[in-house]
Amino acid sequence: MARRIIEGSRAVAEAVALCKPQVVAAYPITPQTHIVHELAQLVADGNLKLEFVNVESEHSAASVVLGASATGVRVFTSSSSQGLVLMAEVLFNIAGMRLPVVLACVNRAVSAPLSIWTDHQDSMVVRDAGILQFYSENAQEAADLTYLAYRVAEDHRVLLPAMVCLDGYVISHAWEVVDMPEADQVDAYLPPFQPRYRLDPTHPVSMGMYAEPDKYLEARYMVQRAMERSIGIIQDASNDFERVFGRPCPGLMEEYRMEDADTVMVAMGSMASTAKMVVDQHRESGEKLGLLKLITYRPFPEKLLYQALEPASRVVVLDKAVSLGAQGPLGTEVRSMFLGQPRPRSVSTFILGLGGRDVTESVIDDALRKARRGQQTGEFLDLRSDLDLEEV
Amino acid sequence: MLEKKVSPRLEMSHLFASGHSACSGCGEALAARLVLWAAGPDVIATSATGCLEVFSSNYPNSAWEVPWIHSLFENSAAIASGVEAALRVTGKLDQVRVIAQAGDGGTADIGLQALSGMLERGHDVLFVCYDNEAYMNTGVQRSGLTPLGAHTGTSPSGQTSSGNPNLKKDMPQIALAHRIPYVATASVGYPFDLEKKVKKALSIRGPKYMQIFSNCPLGWRHDPSETITLAKLAVETGLFPLYEYEDGQLVSARRIASKKPVEDYLRPQGRYGHLFAQESGVEMVARIQAQADVNIERYGLMAKKE
Numbered sequence: 104m105a106r107r108i109i110e111g112s113r114a115v116a117e118a119v120a121l122c123k124p125q126v127v128a129a130y131p132i133t134p135q136t137h138i139v140h141e142l143a144q145l146v147a148d149g150n151l152k153l154e155f156v157n158v159e160s161e162h163s164a165a166s167v168v169l170g171a172s173a174t175g176v177r178v179f180t181s182s183s184s185q186g187l188v189l190m191a192e193v194l195f196n197i198a199g200m201r202l203p204v205v206l207a208c209v210n211r212a213v214s215a216p217l218s219i220w221t222d223h224q225d226s227m228v229v230r231d232a233g234i235l236q237f238y239s240e241n242a243q244e245a246a247d248l249t250y251l252a253y254r255v256a257e258d259h260r261v262l263l264p265a266m267v268c269l270d271g272y273v274i275s276h277a278w279e280v281v282d283m284p285e286a287d288q289v290d291a292y293l294p295p296f297q298p299r300y301r302l303d304p305t306h307p308v309s310m311g312m313y314a315e316p317d318k319y320l321e322a323r324y325m326v327q328r329a330m331e332r333s334i335g336i337i338q339d340a341s342n343d344f345e346r347v348f349g350r351p352c353p354g355l356m357e358e359y360r361m362e363d364a365d366t367v368m369v370a371m372g373s374m375a376s377t378a379k380m381v382v383d384q385h386r387e388s389g390e391k392l393g394l395l396k397l398i399t400y401r402p403f404p405e406k407l408l409y410q411a412l413e414p415a416s417r418v419v420v421l422d423k424a425v426s427l428g429a430q431g432p433l434g435t436e437v438r439s440m441f442l443g444q445p446r447p448r449s450v451s452t453f454i455l456g457l458g459g460r461d462v463t464e465s466v467i468d469d470a471l472r473k474a475r476r477g478q479q480t481g482e483f484l485d486l487r488s489d490l491d492l493e494e495v
Numbered sequence: 496m497l498e499k500k501v502s503p504r505l506e507m508s509h510l511f512a513s514g515h516s517a518c519s520g521c522g523e524a525l526a527a528r529l530v531l532w533a534a535g536p537d538v539i540a541t542s543a544t545g546c547l548e549v550f551s552s553n554y555p556n557s558a559w560e561v562p563w564i565h566s567l568f569e570n571s572a573a574i575a576s577g578v579e580a581a582l583r584v585t586g587k588l589d590q591v592r593v594i595a596q597a598g599d600g601g602t603a604d605i606g607l608q609a610l611s612g613m614l615e616r617g618h619d620v621l622f623v624c625y626d627n628e629a630y631m632n633t634g635v636q637r638s639g640l641t642p643l644g645a646h647t648g649t650s651p652s653g654q655t656s657s658g659n660p661n662l663k664k665d666m667p668q669i670a671l672a673h674r675i676p677y678v679a680t681a682s683v684g685y686p687f688d689l690e691k692k693v694k695k696a697l698s699i700r701g702p703k704y705m706q707i708f709s710n711c712p713l714g715w716r717h718d719p720s721e722t723i724t725l726a727k728l729a730v731e732t733g734l735f736p737l738y739e740y741e742d743g744q745l746v747s748a749r750r751i752a753s754k755k756p757v758e759d760y761l762r763p764q765g766r767y768g769h770l771f772a773q774e775s776g777v778e779m780v781a782r783i784q785a786q787a788d789v790n791i792e793r794y795g796l797m798a799k800k801e
């Protein structure tokens with residue numbers, strides 16, 4: 104184990120390298136590019152042996168890793184924003200074909216307007232695809248979730264793709280102290296990829312067949328069941344993580360100062376760090392505030408999340424994405440957990456930080472203040488007041 | 496007589512099994528069977544979405560006796576690139592050949608970008624385009640490989656239209672521009688020529704492109720029994736020349752013994768019916784004839800053997 108100051112992208116690239124994928128395909132897009140540069144350099148320097156396929160689009164990047172995974176090797180790809188949206192068709196396909204592809208999404212806003220800065224709208228586009236989605240708070244977690252992602256995705260009880268999300272720039276381009284494990288630790292944690300089926304002339308199989316209405320529903324149900332099963336497998340993988348690496352990787356969610364909290368914020372990604380600071384400040388003045396950092400968004404660990412939030416009387420959800428015409432995706436799902444429950448709670452949902460707008464302590468304070476005044480629904484925070492926003 | 500000679504060899508191939516749901520007389524089904532027959536069992540095949548994929552893989556039934564994968568409409572070449580990369584990195588590329596397949600739409604239109612990437616990167620893959628000159632799986636719409644004058648759902652003939660207004664895209668030349676070692680055209684009308692070309696292609700390392708003329712009796716509206724006759728006529732008129740390029744050089748072009756007028760080929764097909772019912776059809780037939788003549792000239796199809 105070596106603690107080093109490295110860039111977030113470098114941490115993810117090295118974590119990927121330690122997992123020894125055999126085929127990597129990716130296409131440049133800001134802010135994901137550094138991960139691919141690092142991997143390409145590791146290969147060029149002879150420090151990593153794999154096929155690096157320089158594709159002509161993200162659609163092909165995802166397709167190349169699909170084909171390679173189906174042929175029985177471990178693979179990796181990554182993207183952001185427009186690239187991820189272009190991949191979306193293939194990502195749904197990968198999930199339906201039950202291929203344990205692992206990818207990194209360096210979160211970035213979706214055009215228009217064009218923005219290279221971070222929010223979670225890109226990964227939300229594929230939240231319904233059948234991909235496990237993990238949101239990381241910092242470089243350490245992004246690297247750690249990479250080992251965990253491979254392990255869970257390739258588990259024969261799961262066999263689904265997994266996506267490690269890290270906020271663009273805030274994590275991908277920031278230099279942090281990161282604990283990088285030794286190769287034999289990763290080997291002990293992550294067994295070699297054992298495909299359940301693969302393309303092999305000695306045992307011919309057909310993959311990606313079409314299903315008539317008497318079978319499609321069942322195929323989707325089986326993905327749904329695998330998603331549900333994966334919750335326990337993520338927990339196991341998280342427990343094992345601590346055993347092998349000697350430090351925790353919570354996996355599903357992290358509870359921060361939630362004991363006795365009557366107000367709990369729910370957030371994903373790097374803004375959880377800021378929210379933790381806000382919690383500390385409020386605790387100092389005697390307020391019973393806590394944070395639930397959700398790491399696994401898909402599968403949505405509803406039961407455990409409900410249990411964790413159950414004692415609170417006020418829940419404040421911070422969404423770095425919006426379903427235009429409805430509300431924030433996380434807010435909608437958290438609120439729906441409390442519907443029909445005997446004890447009423449105030450669940451306020453906010454949308455903030457889109458397109459790289461800084462999520463500062465004062466913005467989070469504003470959310471808390473507004474939530475205290477009464478339940479808020481899909482309220483945008485930190486909007487400029489010097490522009491006419493009612494203009495079409 | 497010929498039939499007797501052919502069938503025992505064809506019967507040896509069960510790599511593309513019968514029982515699939517293609518229309519009778521389907522050129523694509525025949526072409527795929529011939530490709531696998533020539534390639535043998537040590538193959539991994541990919542397919543794009545399209546008729547071939549649909550009629551061969553209705554879960555849980557599959558016509559494919561070789562490992563086969565279908566993903567999407569436009570990514571057959573990229574899937575094959577990934578399969579090839581995996582075989583290469585695991586040291587199996589010497590024992591297994593990779594064949595990517597797509598219809599003309601999956602090749603020349605929506606799949607062109609992925610194909611270009613695959614050719615340019617130099618993957619050791621044979622890409623086969625089953626050219627039935629339209630989007631058949633979605634009910635006969637025009638593609639970039641639909642020929643001049645053909646009626647389709649999106650290039651209909653009518654008061655102000657003589658069918659498809661555009662020339663068939665010269666896809667083999669696009670493939671050639673990638674400086675790949677082998678480019679060929681073939682036809683279901685000439686199974687042994689097709690066999691020879693598949694075998695040669697698979698003996699060459701690197702990217703290969705083959706475009707196979709594959710009638711669609713349903714979309715072209717001809718009698719299913721006419722598949723082979725019309726496939727031969729397409730060659731004998733000069734409309735679909737059969738040739739091979741190796742390392743950028745034209746190395747073979749099937750000569751035409753006696754040139755047939757394009758009308759012989761067009762008349763039996765419903766997709767050209769309007770050309771013989773409308774006055775404006777005369778001009779269109781002349782333009783199609785001119786196309787055939789250009790091909791004959793360009794590939795030296797009538798040239799005397801030295």
Ligand SMILES: Cc1ncc(C[n+]2csc(CCOP(=O)(O)OP(=O)(O)O)c2C)c(N)n1
Nearest residue numbers: 544545546568598599600601629630631632
């Ligand atoms: C992205 C996408 N667009 C459109 C379709 C619908 N579609 C499926 S097959 C097909 C036509 C296939 O035509 P071609 O490639 O020529 O194959 P054929 O069916 O003629 O053999 C179309 C348009 C699709 N499956 N995916």
Ligand code: SF4
Nearest residue numbers: 517518521546711713
């Ligand atoms: S529609 Fe045409 S290509 Fe499709 S199965 Fe029928 S004959 Fe073959």
Ligand SMILES: [Mg+2]
Nearest residue numbers: 598599629631
């Ligand atoms: Mg077609």
